[in-house]
Amino acid sequence: EKVEITKEQQALMKVIADAYNRHQIPQDVAKKLLQDQYSAEENFLLLTEMATSQVQVLVEFTKNIPGFLSLNHEDQIALLKGSAVEAMFLRSAQVFSKKMPNGHNEVLEDRIRRSGISEEFMTPMFNFYKSIGVLHMVQEEQALLTAITILTPDRPYVKDQQAVERLQEPMLDLLRKLCVLQHPQKPQYFACLLGRLTELRTLNYYHAEMLTSWRMNDHKFTPLLCEIWDVE
């Protein structure tokens, strides 16, 4: 049947896409990826700075999601803590697959590979990056998918799951329509995107292990990361 995006869905899309484009990590922080120190220690510190900057950006983006600030305050925190790693995988995946200035293509991959992460976590992580890259998502899809990830009702400690579902559902409906309109030749595209969200959840477990092994090697995180990841 003919898929139509309603006026209010267009308004929702604009709010989410503008917030996503407005809140990016500062270019001077992003450019640090291109500087040439490559020791494991320096890479870890740089990735820590990127993650801290990314969390700040994520909080600002989340505050722009219609209805988020009217949720119960503890639930707002539970949603941010529960989705931070997944949202950062989604965001860093956009950079991962983006063609960087020549000679810098695998810069993020190289730094992640040389930052004290053990081999067993590299495979699932880079498989995810590749599986996102091949989708060639447009900005609006990336923005909606990030908002949908943040508005996942069954995160730990969320009390009013229905209230979160009521915010997530319109986003899912809008993304479904967008996929049909943007990728008419790929009827399974929407299902594919939702499949990535499932793959993202498994990465949470690998990430928790990564944090533990970093801490065992006495790596330090910033106060913001300690708060969002409940470490130290």
Ligand SMILES: CC(C)c1onc(-c2c(Cl)cccc2Cl)c1COc1ccc(-c2ccc3[nH]c(C(=O)O)cc3c2)cc1
């Ligand atoms: C604390 C650090 C070591 C860390 O722990 N886990 C992860 C970690 C890891 Cl590796 C993988 C996935 C998720 C996490 Cl959360 C990280 C590093 O996290 C990030 C690394 C890079 C970026 C990032 C995001 C957006 C960007 N834009 C640009 C740009 O050039 O515009 C560069 C860039 C980098 C975000 C998080």
